[in-house]
Amino acid sequence: MEDHHQDAAVRVSSSGADLLSRIALNDNKAGMEGLDRDKINKVILETSKGSKFYENELKKERQVNQRIEKMMEQKARITKEQMKQAQAEVDKLKCELERGRDLGRVIVHVDMDAFYAAVEMRDCPELKDKPMAVGSMSMLSTSNYHARRFGVRAAMPGFIAKKLCPNLVIMPTNFDKYRAVSAQVREIFSEYDPHFMPVSLDEAYLDITEHLEQRKLWPETMRTHHMCDAKTDDAGKFADESEKDGLSPVLFEDSPCSSTSLSGAEGKAEVFGTSAEEAVREMRFRIEQKTSLTASAGIAPNMMLAKVCSDKNKPNGQYRIPPERQVVMAFMKDLPVRKVSGVGKVTEKMLAALGIVSCAQLGQQMALVSLLFSETSWHHFLHISLGLGSTYIERDSERKSMSTERTFGEMSDAEEQYSLCRELCHDLAQDLQREGLKGKTVTLKLKNVNFEVKTKAFTLQYAVCTEEDIFAATKDLLKVEIDSVSPQPLKLRLMGVRVSGFISVEDKKPLQRSIMGFLQKGGSDPGSFTQCPGSALKAEGGSDSASFLKLQSTEIKVPSVSEQIPKSTGPKQQSFFQRAQSKRLQQQQEQMSVIISDTDTTNSSSDAAASTLPITNPQSDTTSTNTNSGTDATGYINKHATLKPSFKISTQVLQFLTCPVCNREMKDVNLTAFNHHIDECLKGSAMDNEHTDSDAGELNSEPPASSHNLSCNGEKPSTSISLPVVETDDGNDFKTPFFSHRTKINEKRLVVPNKKRPLSESSSKASHTTHNPEAVVTELSSDLKGSSLTCPVCSQLQSTGDLALFNCHVDMCLNQEVLLEFRGSHPPVDHSDAPALKSVRGQLGDQGRVSKVREKSKRQGSSHLPPAKKTKVLSTKHTIDKFFKGNTRQNV
DNA sequence: GGGGGAAGGATTC
DNA sequence: TCACGGAATCCTTCCCCC
Known part of the structure; x- marks a missing residue:
């Protein structure tokens, strides 16, 4: 090497x-x-x-x-002084890392030997002595050890492998079979660590620390296993004794002799000891008995080392690094950096250019490396050089994206490309729905015939999971690419579609019922969101409030993909009010029916709206709330998918609406009039009770005395809907871009209408960074401190001037189940005792989520808290944390 | 200057 | 004979915007 x-x-x-x-x-x-x-x-x-x-x-x-x-x-420009400083920094970190070195866990990495190939050989004894590989002429997934002798390996195209080894037998992949075997193996893993972490079908990490503790107390009988006791459990063909003899699990002539590979040993018992080595040997023994396949394992104090160790005595072997610092350092000394997971050919080459090949050299050159690589990277390298890795096996990590892609012969016809694109969207949508996932970012991946890869992404306002929604976005992305080379054809050899930016499970829940829901006293409950794609989309996409229509459309304009490519922030020259006004004019021109378009998306789509606004499909002429048909609630889809006719919302008479600004209830007012009323309220005239109510309905109640506290500083207030953007897992403060003061994390805040920052943008940013579209709060200025505040939800004047306490109150109002009853009896929620609310906070929203994770983490006996995964803000910290705590695949 | 999205890359199995 | 995958994750860089 x-x-x-x-x-x-x-x-x-x-x-x-x-x-x-x-x-x-x-x-x-x-x-x-x-x-x-x-x-x-x-x-x-x-x-x-x-x-x-x-x-x-x-x-x-x-x-x-x-x-x-x-x-x-x-490198040539680095001064001695810089090197000195860098060295000091490296030494300092090194000391810290040494202090935190944890040698107390027993981590095991188990890797099945040439897994796919071994399964095929097991099931087809004729292959046993032949060089074989699994895959196709285009690509091999793995090869057996005979084939490796010819240089045939995984990730090599079959046709090249054939050149290297003309006798190579290539078997097609059979994932169902591999999955079945994998399940058998995992069953065994779970007996040693119920929370083991599978990496792939043939690989897993286990923390057997607890198992070893228990094991010490076990009687010998519990550590005794019989040979061949499980072979009959396998596929039926293995029950046949005559076949079994020929199925030596030894895949490779000079592999270490398997303890169980001796034919004729059936029934013989083997007793295993209580040490880590013995436990792992037992595990491998049992795997072999059960599947006739061998596994290799590495035992070490952390994941990084365990992974390297499992490769040490492959195949059918194991290797252990005892939990002693000196032994670890000795092991690392001659280890080539390339052997460490995460160091690929590019990193290897870059380090080699600096004269770094082994981990010891890496340690010696850390000062230089720290000056030439990013912080993330050199921290990673420092960990490697010290033999440090995660001692915490991350369980149940959430999926972050889902994709599907296809390679094909040259495809130049645009129609064909669109057609394929749709097919991919269809497949992906099925997969997403199967897992109940919805994501906001849609990415199109293209590879042209020259193997040049291009990805184009678009982040939608709302999470999507249906074929139509995904296709609506991707087809526009594709169009841009096709147009960019026109009149030449776009010559493709691969196309893929990915959806990422999943909303969390909590986000899918209607923590906050639709605003329409509580603004309208008598309406049906619109909050019963379901996982049904259409309705789910509506639930999120349409925040339901006709009365908030304009407010939301200020913030949550859903521009078309076409409008957004290349990057565009939409029409900023016009104020929201202007846009909303022109929008309404346009609506009026459309003679009492409005197309659910970009800016109106959030209103029109909602179940709440549906409960009040008759949604009619002019094509079918039937009232329907089902929008899962390419015309989903988003105007974006309507406008750009152009696949299905638009649904229309008729601006018929509304029933009861309550102005979110002055809190007046309005009866029998149409949408236009209601919006106009809000306009007036916001402009400030409402402050003086000088509503221009000519087009508004009857005002049924007087506004609370301080209902206009929300419009602060005497400026023209702009109301926005913002979303919680600050979340961390550790309870630390951090400064948000929207606040000049430090904000306690995990507080859903009342956001500030900041004269310096157009609300449309601040909010649009907020909505980008959040994953919780339901958590709608109103902005408030931080300089409100000291004044009395009125809750925009329950309309109650709060005695506190403390923003944090006030936020607590609004959180409560927004999230409490009280909302369920809110519409019915409309009892004012009295939470003036704000401190008491804090104890409830933990049950709500993200705070609750973090608590749960902490709890889970605790249960798992780890001091490591899975890092928050919600905000981009924390991404760097998050990934570094992951790297140090649980991630085994870090790039540099 | 920093946040954040988009795009491209590296890495792994 | 032709012919170099699919899925997922994370990182870096660029650029826009404030």
Whole structure:
């Protein structure tokens, strides 16, 4: 291996030939030591040369070399003083890390040997002595150890593998079968660590610390296992004794002798000890008995080391690093950095250019590395050099994206491309719905015939999961790409669609009933959101309030993808009021029926709206609230999908509406009039009770005395709907972009109408950063402190001038189940005893969520709290945390 | 200058 | 004979906007 790394370094410095390294054989894999690399590389090169793929690889190689050149130039500019400072910083961190070194856990990484290939060989004994691989002529998933002798390995195209090994047998993948075997193996894992972390079908991390404690107390009988006791549990064919003999799990001639691979040993019992090694040996023994497949394992004090260890004695072996610092450091000393998970070929090459090949060298050069790499990266490297890794196995980590992509022969026809795009959206939508997921960001991935990859993303205002919704976004993205090369055709070889930015489970719940719901006393409950795609979309997308229509549309304009590409922030020249006004004019021109369009999306889509506004589909002429048909509640879809006719909302007479500003109840007022009323209220005339009510309905109640406290500073108030954006898991304060003062985290705040920041933007940002569209709060100025405040939800004057306490109160109002009854009897919620609310906060919203996670973490006996996953703000911290605590795949 | 979205890349299995 | 995947995650860089 060392030679290989040095070769790489030499190639970098030489010209021309160095471009080979990218497509050269990667022999960083068990069973591939001592191969004739030159010969193999020659075959690979000859087979690849001249192809588009090869050309693209060359291009990428050049880019990496340029990166290295740049880095070297940077290195040349580093002064002694800088190095000294960097060294001090590194030393300081090193000390801290040493102090925190935890050697108390026993982490195991188990990896099935050549898993797919082994399963195929098990089920097809004729393959046992043949070089074989699983995959296709385009790509191999894995190969057996016979094939590895020829240089055939995973991630190699089958046709090249065939050149290297003409006798290679390529078996198609059979994931159902692998999954079934994997389930058997996982069953065994769970007996050693019920919360083990599967990495893939054939790999998992376990923390067996607790198991070992218990194990010490076990009688010998509990540590005794019989050979072949489980073979009959496998697929029926294995029940046949005659077949069993020929199925040695040994995949590789010179692999370590398996304790169970001896035929004729059936029924024999084996007793295992109580040590970590014995426990893992037992686990592997049981896996082999149950599946006829072998596994390798690594035992170490942390995940990073365990992973490296599992590769040490592969196949069918195990390796343990005892929990002693010196032993760990000795192990790391000669370990090539490339062996560490997360260090790939590019990182390897960059480090090699600095003369760093082993982890010991990495440790010695940390000061330099810290000056040349990002903080995230060099912290990562420092951990590696010290043999540190996560001692906490993260359980149940949430999925962050879901995608589907397809490679095909050259496709140049636009119609075909759209058609494929839709197909992908269809597939993805099914997958999303199967898992009950909805995401806001839709990404289109394209690879042209030159293997150049391009991704285009668009973040929608609302989470989507239906074919129509996803397609509506992706087709526009695709159109932009097609147009960009027009009149030339866009020549593709791959297309993919991804949805990310999932809303959390909590977000899907109607914590806050629709505003319409409580503004309208007599309406039906619109808050019963379901997971049904259409309604769910509506629930989120349409915040339901016709009375808040204008308010929301200020903030939550849903521009079309077309409008947004390239990046655009939408029409900013017009104020919201102007836009809303023109929107209404437009609506009026449409003769009593309005198309649910961008700015109105949030209103028209809601169940609440549906309960009041007859939604009619002019095509079917039936009243319907089902929008899951390509015309979903979002105007965006209507406008751009152009797939289905638009639903229309007729501006018929509304029933009861309560002005969110003056809190007056209005009866039998139409939407336009109601909006106009709010306009007036907001303009300030309402403050003096000078409503221009000519077009408003009857005012049924007097506003509370201080109902206009919300419009602060005597300026023209702008009302916005903002969302909680500040959340962390640790209870620390941090400064938000919207506040000049420090805000306690996890407080859903009343946000400030800031004259410096147009609300439309602040709110739009807020809505981008949040995942909780239901949690609607109103902005308030921080300088309100000291004055009395009126809750915009319950309309009660609050005795406190303290913003935090007041926020607590509003949180309560917004989230409490009280809302369920709110519409019915409309009892004022008296939460003037705000401090008492704090104790309730924990049950609500994100605070509650964090509490739950903490609880879970506690139960799992870990001091590590899974980091908050909600805000982009925290992403860096989050990923670093993850890296230190639980993530095994970190890039640099 | 910093936040945040978009785009491109690196890495893994 | 032709022919180099699919899915997921995280990181860096760029750019817009305030």
